[in-house]
Amino acid sequence: MATKSVGLSRTKSFESICKEIHDSWGEKKVLIQVLVGLSHSESREVRETYMKIYGEDFIELCQNFDQALSSLSSLMLSPFERDAVVAREALYQNDSVNYKALIEIFTCRKSSHVLLILQAYLAKYRRPLDLDIASIEPPHPYQKILKALSASHKAHPADISQHIAKCDSRRLYQTGEGNLGAIDEAVVLEIFSKRSISQLKLTFFSYKHIYGHNYTSFLKNEELGEFGGAVRVVAKCICSPAGYYAKTLYGCLKGRTTDKGTMERIMVSRADVDMDEIQRDFKKKYGEELRNAICDSIPEGNYRDFLVALVTKISTC
Template sequence: MASKAMTISRTKSLESICKEIHDSYVEEKQLIQILLNLSQPECRKIRETYMKIYGEDLILRVSFLSNLMLNPFECDAVVAREAIYLNDRVNYMALIEIFTCRKSSHVLLIQQAYHAKYRCQLDFEIGSIEPPHPYQKVTVTALSASHKAHHADISQHIAKCDAKRLYQTGEGKPGAIDEAVVLEIFSKRSIAQMKLTFFSYKHIYGHSYTSVLKNQYFGEFEDAVRAVAKCICSPTTYFAKVLYGCLKGTRNDKGAMARVMVSRAEVDMDEIQRDFKKKYEVELKNVIVESIPEGNYRDFLVAMATKTSTC
């Protein structure tokens, strides 16, 4: 991807690309091709340059391209806002993705971008959702706090101790897991430390912590903890499952497909595509073609899949 983007940036300036877009008033399909031939930072510069020269926001042209042209922190701020307010039901999984799959420095910038754009604190917005929900506790009470107060170094000793506490207050006793213990660990440990804890749990007890949470008698809190653990332990497998669910209609999250394809494009999309093929025995690109009606949105998704697979 980098080599292709560099070739284009060497032969055409940002201004000339903007002029090409403006003068010909390119069709949606052409705009998609132009932007997908650039890196995400270059797409953001195109948007800024176009706005400066012509006073028009390119995002208004094609809404599903907005993730390409927003900076990552602003993009996640928009995702968080839509997760809370866009539908009748809060999209807690989109929020969990943000808090588990971003670095602490990134989360801080997301919160700053959210405040700058919407004039309110993201944590307060999540915490104020009514009626209260178990996912809410895990998201704002624990995960958000974990990004504010933890040590950068990870400890094998702490991981083993936390794993034993999870066992003793979970499958090691009858009844539901102890919410207070889980929330305390989640709020005081970094994402990397929690990942080590979950691996230690499997090493010590011979099975994953998420398998324990499949108990049919458990409730929504355990479901939330399981979702967090999956995102932390194997994000690429998690995102492969999200994409498959979107394509097959088993996941009720309209924005997830484009959100994942763009947000993970320059992070781990190659690994996601490998996990996708391993789990479902088919290429992601082929499932997109089979599942999405012909049109610019499908062209965009196919181009993203092709682009990332050849990085």
């Protein structure tokens, strides 16, 4: 279920918001509260208005300050522009590719959104995202899955079919769990490339209905290797995005070192999508409010204020 933004007060114009932002550079907590409270369309208007009034790009200004304000700059981008940046960083920012960040984009976004991401990526980096994924070296099982999912978003029927879901779930069983516990990569990739995310979700639910357990239970078998593990992550993202994100956030906060990059990526991208559901799943699974977990794990300061403001934004909607 999507969540609503707090929104711009009717008593405030974009010019007054820009003035408040301009006057708040020495008060970062105020700046964080103002910017987190804006919707995507309002953020775009504020960025354009700020440029007209002060002749400066607000995003560039934020990126020159600390991590909290640098993170705030991502809120000023449209969701698909932000995901294009995330995809680029996942591919090239570190020594190894961040496949999970890419999988989140291709499984937890609508097809219309993914197509806009592909356009934004091409416009910004002058290369197709598909081509950059295909050129990853060395080859990896996630790479095969990403190529299949990308094809799925580009061409698939809009309607979902219970009949197709039953047929696909039986194919997955017969070429996997029912075939001496093996997994036929070609069959999995074919299904991933020809079905929408909604259709795949129905297929996984159909699998559980027919065989009495989740498809992911079979994929726990370590003998299935990296491909089986990758398919398991994809299936979890498709079947329960909120549950997947709640577990990932818990790992970010309670791991040996706090994974700020992953935590920020999730909270910013899901803030206006399903963060309320993520918080409920987090509380249900771990017995702790997400906000309290953040405060316990992140030192006091602007960055913690930024993350808490994202949570507060949801709770006040």
